[in-house]
Structure formats: structure tokens, C-alpha cells
Amino acid sequence: MSKMIEFLNDEAKKNEIELSDIQLGRFQVYYDLLIETNKFLNLTAITEMHEVVLKHFIDSMMISKFYDLSDCSIIDIGTGAGFPGIPLAILYPDSEFVLLDSLQKRLTFIDQVLKTCRIENVSLIHGRAEDFAHDKMYREQFDFCVSRAVAALPTLLELCIPFVKVGGLFVSYKSESVSEELENAKNAMELLFCKFNRLDKYEISDLNINRVYISFEKRKELSKKYPRQAGKPKKNPL
Numbered sequence: 403m404s405k406m407i408e409f410l411n412d413e414a415k416k417n418e419i420e421l422s423d424i425q426l427g428r429f430q431v432y433y434d435l436l437i438e439t440n441k442f443l444n445l446t447a448i449t450e451m452h453e454v455v456l457k458h459f460i461d462s463m464m465i466s467k468f469y470d471l472s473d474c475s476i477i478d479i480g481t482g483a484g485f486p487g488i489p490l491a492i493l494y495p496d497s498e499f500v501l502l503d504s505l506q507k508r509l510t511f512i513d514q515v516l517k518t519c520r521i522e523n524v525s526l527i528h529g530r531a532e533d534f535a536h537d538k539m540y541r542e543q544f545d546f547c548v549s550r551a552v553a554a555l556p557t558l559l560e561l562c563i564p565f566v567k568v569g570g571l572f573v574s575y576k577s578e579s580v581s582e583e584l585e586n587a588k589n590a591m592e593l594l595f596c597k598f599n600r601l602d603k604y605e606i607s608d609l610n611i612n613r614v615y616i617s618f619e620k621r622k623e624l625s626k627k628y629p630r631q632a633g634k635p636k637k638n639p640l
Contacts, residue, residue: 406433410455413608419463419493428492428519429459435518436483439511445483456606461613462486463493465548465573468602468615471497477544477565478502479531479558480551484512486575490548491524500544502527502534532632535564542567542623550575555587556639559618560629563594566620571599578603578612590640594628595621 403411407426414421421429433454440449448457462485465471471490474497478487481501491499501524503509509526516524527534534540547562547570555574562572576583584598591597599617606613629635 404430406430406451406455409452410459413455413460414463416607417460417464417467419460419466421493425492428521429489431519432484432488432492432515433459435511435515439514443507443511445508445511452608456609457611458483458485459489461575461606462489462550464604464613465490465575465615466493467604469546469571469573469617471546473497474545475543476500476546476548477540479547479549479562479565480504480553481512482508482550484508484515485550486548487524488512488515488521491521492519495523497523499524500527500540501525502529502531504528504530530632531561531565532629532635535561535629536626540565542620545570547572548575549573553636554639555580555583555616556590557635559587559590559594559596560635560640563596563618563620564624564629566596568620568622570620571617572596572620573615573617576614576616578614580614580616584616586639591618593625593640595624597621 471494477500479502481487481503487501506528509528544565547565566572596618599619602615
């Protein structure tokens with residue numbers, strides 16, 4: 403057992419996350435490909451083993467302590483190098499995942515991970531959320547939308563809520579200070595027919611980093627004008 407696997411397994415158990423030998427093996431391959439590819443493609447600034455495990459792998463999977471994602475359809479908006487989508491797909495092999503990103507190079511890397519690890523419950527989309535949210539194949543089709551994208555909540559809500567089924571949830575991975583963002587998101591919540599659901603705090607104990615999951619429930623079908631055309635949700639938040 404490698405040091406990475408041993409550390410990941412220990413940290414997962416500490417947080418009541420059970421990983422099989424097959425799942426641990428997939429994380430090993432994912433880790434190796436991430437570090438190797440990052441030498442020539444800027445996927446992440448986090449490369450030290452302990453930080454990759456804690457800030458990428460464990461952080462991605464901690465949602466399992468608060469939400470049951472088994473037998474669900476989940477879309478990850480702005481997946482980057484595959485976070486949180488790939489760790490969640492490894493953790494929940496019975497759920498279906500769609501990972502969206504605007505940079506093809508990142509998706510090419512993720513595709514290599516999927517093939518090498520034989521992960522079969524993930525499909526990839528290259529493009530912008532503003533465009534695919536109007537596609538009937540994806541619009542209001544998912545039980546959950548997740549995102550670790552670095553954007554303020556009013557922008558994220560417009561990008562993510564259109565993908566969620568009525569009654570489904572958008573869960574945003576955030577740092578601890580979200581009260582101002584939440585206050586600023588009131589208008590977006592009203593226009594996008596969603597309501598604040600709950601906020602769950604957790605700590606990456608080894609690094610003394612506090613994080614939150616903040617979720618929003620979709621109340622009814624959206625107006626077709628949302629999301630607005632590419633770029634507008636960020637430049638001019640609701």
C-alpha cells in the first residue's frame with residue numbers, strides 16, 4: 403500500500419467514509435495521473451501528497467456526510483481537474499455523473515482518468531453552463547448540481563439552478579464566510595425560483611481549514627430566459 407493510499411484510507415475512515423480496495427486503487431491512479439500531467443498542464447496548484455488528499459479528495463467526498471448521493475443524477479459545473487466530480491463518482495458507482503468544463507485540455511485529462519480507472523458512470527461536456535443549460539438533454543434533469551467553482555453565489559445560482567430538477571438541490575462548496583454572499587443572492591433566488599435549504603460546516607482538521615456546503619432547493623420550472631447568454635451571469639449578477 404502506497405503512502406498516499408494509506409493516508410487517504412486513514413483520513414476517509416476518520417470521516418466515516420468507507421472506501422474499498424478497488425476505490426482506493428482508482429484514487430491512486432487518479433493521483434498519479436494528476437501529478438504527472440500537472441508537470442506540463444496547469445491542472446492544480448496543489449501537488450503535495452497530503453494536501454491533494456485533504457484539499458481535493460477528502461474535501462470532495464465530505465458532502466457524503468450531509469447528503470445521500472446514491473442512485474442519483476449529478477452534474478458538476480466547472481469541474482476543472484475533476485473536483486468534486488471524479489472523487490464522488492468513485493465513491494458513488496451507482497450514481498450517474500456529468501462533468502462540465504469550458505477547457506478541453508482539462509476534459510482530455512479527465513477522459514484519460516476515466517479510461518485508465520475504468521470509471522463508467524461519468525460523461526463529459528465541453529462548453530459553458532450558459533449554453534448547455536438551455537439544452538433539453540440537460541436542463542432540469544439532475545437530482546443534484548455541485549460546484550467548487552470560484553464564483554459568487556448570485557452568479558453560481560444562475561449557472562447551476564437551471565440544471566436541477568424541480569425539488570432537486572444545488573450544493574455549493576464554499577469557504578466559511580458566506581453570509582454576505584447569501585445576502586447578495588436573495589434577488590437571484592427569487593428570480594430563479596429557488597430557496598435556501600441549509601448550510602453545513604465542516605473542518606479539514608489536519609489543515610485547520612473550515613469549509614461549508616450551502617444548498618438551494620429548486621421550487622418550480624425556470625423562465626426560459628435563464629441563464630442569460632454566456633458571460634452575463636458573471637459580469638452582471640442577478
